[in-house]
Amino acid sequence: MTQFVQQVVAGLGDGAIYASLALALVLIYRATHVINFAQGEMGMFSTYIAWSLITNHGWSFWPAFFFTILVSFLGGAAIQQTVIRPLSRAGELTIVMATIALLVILNGLASWIWKPDEKLLLSPFPTGTWSVGDVQVPQQSVFNLLVVLVCVVLLWAFFRFTKMGLALRSSAVNPTASRLLGVRVTWMLAIGWGFAAALSAVAGMLAAPAQFVFSPNFMQVVIIYAFAAAVLGGIESPVGAVVGGLALGVTINLLGTYLPGQITPDMRLPVALAILLAVLIFRPAGLLGRAVVRRV
Amino acid sequence: MTLNRGFLVPAGLALAGALVIVLLPFWLEDTNEYRFAFVAAFFIAALGLQILTGYAGQISLGHSGFMLIGAYVTTILSVDHGWNDLATIPLAGLVSAVAGFLFGFPALRLRGVYLALATFAIPIALIALAKKYEGLTGGGGGKSLTRVLTGHEAYMTTWPIAGVMFVLAWLILRGRLGRAFRTIRESEIAAVSVGVNLTLTKTLAFGISAGFAGIGGSLYAITIGFVNPDTFLIALSILLLVGVIVGGLGSLVGVIFGALFIEYVPLYAPEILDWVQRPVGLNLDPKAAGAPAVVYGSILLLVLYVAPNGVAGLLRSAIRILRRRLYTSTGTGPPGQVVPKRREA
Numbered sequence: 001m002t003q004f005v006q007q008v009v010a011g012l013g014d015g016a017i018y019a020s021l022a023l024a025l026v027l028i029y030r031a032t033h034v035i036n037f038a039q040g041e042m043g044m045f046s047t048y049i050a051w052s053l054i055t056n057h058g059w060s061f062w063p064a065f066f067f068t069i070l071v072s073f074l075g076g077a078a079i080q081q082t083v084i085r086p087l088s089r090a091g092e093l094t095i096v097m098a099t100i101a102l103l104v105i106l107n108g109l110a111s112w113i114w115k116p117d118e119k120l121l122l123s124p125f126p127t128g129t130w131s132v133g134d135v136q137v138p139q140q141s142v143f144n145l146l147v148v149l150v151c152v153v154l155l156w157a158f159f160r161f162t163k164m165g166l167a168l169r170s171s172a173v174n175p176t177a178s179r180l181l182g183v184r185v186t187w188m189l190a191i192g193w194g195f196a197a198a199l200s201a202v203a204g205m206l207a208a209p210a211q212f213v214f215s216p217n218f219m220q221v222v223i224i225y226a227f228a229a230a231v232l233g234g235i236e237s238p239v240g241a242v243v244g245g246l247a248l249g250v251t252i253n254l255l256g257t258y259l260p261g262q263i264t265p266d267m268r269l270p271v272a273l274a275i276l277l278a279v280l281i282f283r284p285a286g287l288l289g290r291a292v293v294r295r296v
Numbered sequence: 297m298t299l300n301r302g303f304l305v306p307a308g309l310a311l312a313g314a315l316v317i318v319l320l321p322f323w324l325e326d327t328n329e330y331r332f333a334f335v336a337a338f339f340i341a342a343l344g345l346q347i348l349t350g351y352a353g354q355i356s357l358g359h360s361g362f363m364l365i366g367a368y369v370t371t372i373l374s375v376d377h378g379w380n381d382l383a384t385i386p387l388a389g390l391v392s393a394v395a396g397f398l399f400g401f402p403a404l405r406l407r408g409v410y411l412a413l414a415t416f417a418i419p420i421a422l423i424a425l426a427k428k429y430e431g432l433t434g435g436g437g438g439k440s441l442t443r444v445l446t447g448h449e450a451y452m453t454t455w456p457i458a459g460v461m462f463v464l465a466w467l468i469l470r471g472r473l474g475r476a477f478r479t480i481r482e483s484e485i486a487a488v489s490v491g492v493n494l495t496l497t498k499t500l501a502f503g504i505s506a507g508f509a510g511i512g513g514s515l516y517a518i519t520i521g522f523v524n525p526d527t528f529l530i531a532l533s534i535l536l537l538v539g540v541i542v543g544g545l546g547s548l549v550g551v552i553f554g555a556l557f558i559e560y561v562p563l564y565a566p567e568i569l570d571w572v573q574r575p576v577g578l579n580l581d582p583k584a585a586g587a588p589a590v591v592y593g594s595i596l597l598l599v600l601y602v603a604p605n606g607v608a609g610l611l612r613s614a615i616r617i618l619r620r621r622l623y624t625s626t627g628t629g630p631p632g633q634v635v636p637k638r639r640e641a
């Protein structure tokens with residue numbers, strides 16, 4: 001039982017990272033109906049910016065963290081305006097391919113600028129554990145979860161209580177009507193991309209210390225879990241993305257603990273994806289998604 | 297089938313291409329013949345992806361996984377069971393096709409984005425499996441084939457097969473099945489309402505496509521003489537998809553340009569970069585890690601903006617312009633007759 005609780009907490013910590021990246025995917029999917037394949041690499045690039053600020057310019061973690069989030073927000077909005085916006089009249093496949101191009105370019109740029117060798121980003125959180133009864137709770141997991149929850153709540157409050165949040169929601173639901181009502185839809189889309197980039201920056205900056213060292217490919221595993229989480233929760237549902245991410249994190253950790261012979265770290269990903277496929281066959285719209293009726 | 301003009305041009309291009317491929321070995325040196333053998337392997341795999349993406353309208357980021365299956369079928373049969381490596385090629389295609397069919401059956405109930413996400417799983421899962429079952433596959437260290445081909449041998453082995461696969465793809469696409477694929481691409485709902493069995497047709501497209509990729513993978517293994525799971529990373533799937541887009545979606549002839557792109561652009565990326573940066577006055581290190589990726593990613597973006605139909609689309613418009621010149625040039629018409637310059641939309 002002790003081990004079980006411990007693994008659940010560790011799983012929630014990992015899951016929080018998947019959840020924040022999954023939420024970024026959902027934000028962009030709701031606004032533009034495209035999966036942003038470059039989301040993970042955007043987070044990776046942001047992580048390198050933070051690393052560079054800390055290692056090469058002597059910043060401490062938290063100023064670098066918030067500054068990177070700001071830079072990522074602007075960068076995400078800029079990418080939407082320069083790369084995605086000119087293709088807005090093109091088909092879905094074209095935009096998806098553009099995000100794949102971005103993935104390739106960002107990954108290449110990172111190894112170009114910062115060299116492809118492994119870098120070290122230390123966690124700002126204590127690495128010890130808290131003892132609650134017999135249970136050893138890893139502190140890093142708890143703090144990861146907290147950071148992501150704070151982001152999610154802030155984001156939710158923004159969408160729910162501010163006028164700009166309302167404008168963002170309305171441009172996602174009905175761009176034409178929003179435009180007629182005076183909402184600047186393309187700028188709203190840019191802001192949406194900005195938020196997604198900021199969230200993936202958070203995911204990257206939490207994921208890098210969690211795996212001790214990172215290299216330009218470090219987000220590729222995380223993005224696959226985030227895809228799985230987003231699909232699991234229903235690609236249209238922000239709550240689903242968070243729930244899906246946490247559920248996935250816990251499931252993977254439990255599988256790793258209780259099926260040790262079969263599930264080597266190498267095999268976790270295939271197993272997670274098999275679970276995902278199984279869920280999709282029985283609930284194609286995801287756990288919290290609604291089936292969409294399509295018109296011809 | 298009556299021959300119409302719309303058919304003549306691609307047929308002419310295909311013939312010209314075939315002629316070039318037959319004549320190339322006479323002046324290529326061994327290294328480049330060797331590289332061209334890889335072009336053939338990528339050509340076949342990309343043909344498969346073209347059938348799926350360009351004709352049936354489904355995205356796959358998993359085709360490097362099917363190449364892996366083909367490569368390992370060939371390697372395991374020829375090394376451990378003493379088969380002639382060429383005899384394993386049809387089986388490599390068949391095993392991949394069955395794998396694609398079995399994967400496609402559940403996955404293709406998913407639409408668009410979901411499918412692309414699900415196909416992401418294929419190479420990851422297969423690479424992990426190949427590394428796990430070391431006894432069979434040689435694990436992460438890879439496994440050598442029994443013989444090593446010279447460049448010329450590799451060229452002579454791969455291109456005839458590529459020719460056969462090209463004709464096969466064309467035959468598949470010109471018939472009833474090809475029409476069904478295109479209907480699905482345009483509108484799934486319309487396809488169902490004219491009696492196309494959606495699940496079966498999509499799964500078939502996926503299976504056929506995977507079969508092509510498997511044969512491509514098998515030829516890749518035969519050419520390089522060595523297989524390693526990490527050859528077939530998602531990056532290769534992405535590169536295949538980039539090749540198809542650069543060649544031109546929905547054009548079989550265009551795939552050859554895609555295959556050349558896949559083999560040569562990452563190779564010549566430093567030169568391309570140097571050529572672009574010099575006039576601008578930049579002085580970046582073109583041999584740095586990551587530079588090839590930046591170059592081919594940028595080319596992909598450029599293609600999406602300026603030539604959304606790829607090289608095939610550019611060729612098509614070049615031919616259209618040429619034809620207009622030929623048929624409407626002033627001075628050759630009968631005297632007194634004004635030939636209006638027509639502008640085509």
